[in-house]
Amino acid sequence: MYNITGGLLPDENLPGSFFLQNVIAYATGFITPCFFPYYVHKAFALEKMRFHAFKGVYLFLILPYFLFVVVFAITEKLEDAKDLLALPVVYALWVIISMIKAIRYKYKKDFSSRESKEEMTVLLISLTPWVMLPVIDFFNMGQGTEACITNIGFLSLFALQMKRHIHEMRAEHNRLVESQKELQNWNSNLTNEVTKRTKELEIINQQRTNTLVNLAHETKTPLTLINNYLEEYIQKTTPSEELNIVKRNINKLSSDIVNLFDIEKFNKGFAVYNHNQLCNFSDILKDSMALFEKYAIDLEIKIEVSIHQGIIIQADPLSINRIINNLIENAMKFSEANDTIEIALSKNDDGDIQFIVSDRGIGIPLNMQAKIFEPYYQLNSQKANTQGMGLGLPIVKKVVEELNGKIYINSNPQKARGTKIKISLKAYKNTNSEPLNAAIVKAPSIQLPLLTPTDKVVDKERFTVLVIEDNIAMINYLTNKLSEKYNVLVAMNGSDGLRKLKEVKVVPDLIVTDIMMDKIDGYEFAKIISKSEQFAHIPIIFLSAKAALKDKLQGLKLGAIDYVPKPFSIAEFLYKVDSILTYAGKQKRSILNMTFDRVSSNGTSHQKIQVSSFELNCDLYNLTARERDIAKLICQGQKYKDIGGALFIAERTVTKHAQNIFEKLQVSNKIELINKLEYSQTA
Template identity: 35%
Template sequence: MIDIIINWALVIILFYIAIEYFSFFILQKQKEYLYLFIVTFIVSTHLYFTQISKFEYSIIFIGLQPIFLNILLIKLIRFNQKKEKNIILIVTLLSCIAFFLTFLIFYSKNFYHKNIKIYNYSLAFLSQLIIFGSMFIERIKNKKFSYLDIYIVIGYLSVSIQNITHVLDKNYFIIIVSYAAKIILIANLITNILSNYKKTIKILNENIELNTTLEQKVQLRTADLEKANLQLQEENQKRIDFFINLSHETKTPLTLINNYLARYSKKVNPSEELEVIKQNINILYKNVMNFMDAERLSKDNANLNNNEVFLFSEMLQQKVILFKGIAEKKKIKIMTAIEPKIFLRADHLAIDKVVNNLLENAIKYTNENGNIQVSFSSSGENIILSVRDTGIGIPDDLKNKIFEPYYQITREKHNYQGLGMGLFITKKIIDDIGGTINVESKINEGTVFEVTFKKYIPSENDEVKNFVSYTVPVDEIQKVVLEEKKISSDKSNILLVEDNLYMLKELQMILMDKYNIYLAVNGKEAVERLLYIPEPDLIISDIMMDIMDGYEFYDVLSKNDKFVGTPFIFLSAMDCSYNKIKGLSMGAVDYITKPFSFDELQLKIESILKNNVKRKETVLKKISEYIYKSNDVENFNQKFERIYKEKFDYFDLTEKQKKILFLLIKGKDIKGISTELDISFNTARNNISELYKKTEKTRNEIVALFMG
């Protein structure tokens, strides 16, 4: 009876500990607890089936009981699991070995060995010895023992006593000792359960506290983010309101200036300067109106009257006529295929802006000699407007961005004017009417915008509105005649590179009285021009240009020794520290942002050229000192002839070019050479350029060869 009570107590306690280990594994996600659970569960299950069925072959599990004690006592001795993970894993593996040994016991009992009791006891004892030894490997190495180690000895004694009772005749003294060992074991297990219970409660409390703290932190952080987001929205709204008010205030002076110019132009003969002013005012006015439209549409506050009925076909015909004049300036041909008598129910002023934006973009982004096709027809219940161009195209990854506010259909090197609001306004208007807009494009082949509306057939009660285009297209095509003025040999040479023709023309007009001005509209054209014009004393270049931008242009020049020492100024609308640092670090002497003062630019140019002249004079002085240091011109002439034969004879220079080479080494400039040889300035300049081409050397390199 006592044996049954003790064994049932062990079963219950072991089941509880197995569940406890499993809960630790769930909470802490440590695989060591899973090992403990597996072994404990196997042993407790074995004891349970032994109690209810008196399982005849329970000897199979004899080796598992010491394994359980081993694992349990590791816990009782309070091993630091972070350092003893390998021990727990080894013990779990040894349980498999013990099971295998006890299986041999069972197998031999039925088939092989006659002296079964001795053989069974030997194998069971061997399995316990293996586990007992593994338990103390680390303890023997570290020489650390605890008073709780006695529990291990007691536990193994109890198991050994149990094994003895299986193979020997029953002895009451041995049975009493076995019961005593089991009672001690139960007491230790209960102590372990209480300890683990406290630990479990502590872990649960820590988890609850941690979750509560995290939740509070998340709530506080969320509140902070919502507050910051609200502040950003308020600040953004203030900025938007400010710019809207600024746009309103700008409309009045722009209107007054435009009207004054119109009246003044009637009184006097219109000049080129007045036309430039008028055109740029129109562009500014258009940008102001676009900004205001974009803000109203983004707030759904456009107040469109979409109940108006008008003849859409007639509107398109009139708009195309207006835009053809602008397109012809770029030699762009506009072709039409417009189906007549198609009506639309929508705000006619809003649709007027849609057509304007589509045609303006088509002209803006189509190169000279390109084509634009405007098609308009009905298809079932819909009407379709298509605008196809042969322009620069739109990359696939940017097609979804072109309808965003302030985004321009452009590539990095292009410098197209505008705020990038046209397509945003276009899409918002089309969406408000219930239509759709789609875009298809291929790089360098062209773009197609297709707009679809619902067809409308007017009834007798509808008032068909006569279309009047209140928005005249703004001519943004820069048609400026650039003429390089007469060259003077006593002036410094400046190369201007700028793709805005009005700006280029204005810079030329301001600087031409003091300097020889040469013009180019992009970096590629500037490189080509440098082959034929005199070596510039200064280069002024914009950055954002088509084909070759300012940075690329400077990079090309820096690889040509002929222009290494030529001062370079960047002009740009990009007013940010990154671009300034990039330009100056490349070697430019200055970086000037637009808008700028022309007077300030002139002073900077004058200062740079003076310093450049001083630098050249210093070099020429050193050359003269070298040539005449021995006061023997004849020796210099002889040295020139000798070096010429060694270094230059195979270049096949003409006699005139040989004389020019001699004068260049002596420090003469183009004007001095033309006077010395009695030839024109242009002849001297052309011969010098040809000399540099043949020798593939700059003046500094030629002088260095002679002085070397």
């Protein structure tokens, strides 16, 4: 733009007046120098040029130009207007000096370096003509001279910028190359470190696995001896419930050890079974059913069996027996009284064996059907007395895979109860001349449900102990031991324990509770009763398999008088109970004596302290804040619709909360609900 206007204007042959052409020509001559302070400030990082880039050019170039136009328009004499160029000329010298100072400031100690000298020289050569445009115009040095000088300066500036740009590109390229080399070295080192660490972890894992397998292997021998000697002892003596409990738990421990040992052998790729044998699947299942039907009668479960005869398979008979036992045991574990289990063995037209076990139990959610074949995975997240280590189905899957078979699960608890498991195996066809191994039947390890313990209140003068434990065998054991000297109240979990405290007429003198339980655990139970004025004084002993220091500290922090880790000595435990209750008795007598003495001395009558019945009962039945609000309005006789309006919730939400309240309090109508929440004993 500058070269065109400065080279052509003014020209009488072009359109426009002499005044307008000069105004345009001088405009480009002024505007172009205005850009260069900003350019060097940004392109060459000259911070000291900031004033000229954003303020100086407007004050000393743009403003004089407007004055130039005004004077030229008034006088119509270009020479008179040129006198105003004196101010831009002085400003041009100021800009050059400022640029030198800016370069000095930029390089500071390295001002004498080649780079700084080169930059200063080229910038002076390049920018001086542009900044000195007003000088050239003022002295009428001619448009040709002006154009040559300014364009040479521009080309010099462009060459410097291109050189710097190329230098920066090369430096960036070298940095990228170096970074790539460093990254490659880092990746190589990281790969080596990961490989090294992986090998170390594999060795550690292998050592742990070997230790576990060796432990399981070494445990099998003493368990076998214990089991055999116990069997002989039981045959020689009169059967008792205690011996049956010992026998049952030894059998469970033996089964868990065998499963643990076998799953590790499977994972290591060791052969567990010899499948180069032929066996009669039908006979193995038939012989096994004789044992399962006996257990089914005790569990009040009905079994429907359909067995096609003469189904031969090439497999280890022990592996077939294991498939049968695991599937039927699981079906019986998750079935309830009066349920029906269907068992079918058949062979389809393709010659495949179909073994199907169906039950009416809780079912297996779709998202868990793949996980149940993972070792140690528990289907039921809650604790259960019949729950094992989660190794049965993983072993079944391993055996089925060894036999090139498939296993299918059909279950959807959201639609209907029950689970159907089907195993498909290849039948053996050429059986005419092949000898068959006898069917080896191993007794299933089903544990018959123990009788639920009941309260044992013998003498009201005795101390009373509330035992809360969800393992039936353990609570039976503790009840039998404690009932020799104390009254015993039993509860299967924290929620049951709170209900027991509310319903019994005698306040317990001691509470013995497990920690890991369904619904309300031991810690939560302790927190709830600690807020009750009626029960906060009762000493608590925690019994738990959680033996870490933080667990003990948490229990003691909640106010427990003792924390006993399992396994424990029953003799030591009974001594602790006796010591605590004896001390509690002395303390009660002392308090009573002091109270009577004080009453006698003051001549005042004993007054009963009324307890906030509703809030206390809500705590005992573990009602939530929302459930308390709804229960309070129900007790006031309001309808569900009115309650919803008062609490700004839907009527069906109120109905759902009310159902939960009725279930927690075990009542069937509003009258029973009011009686349980509005009334309590006085303290």
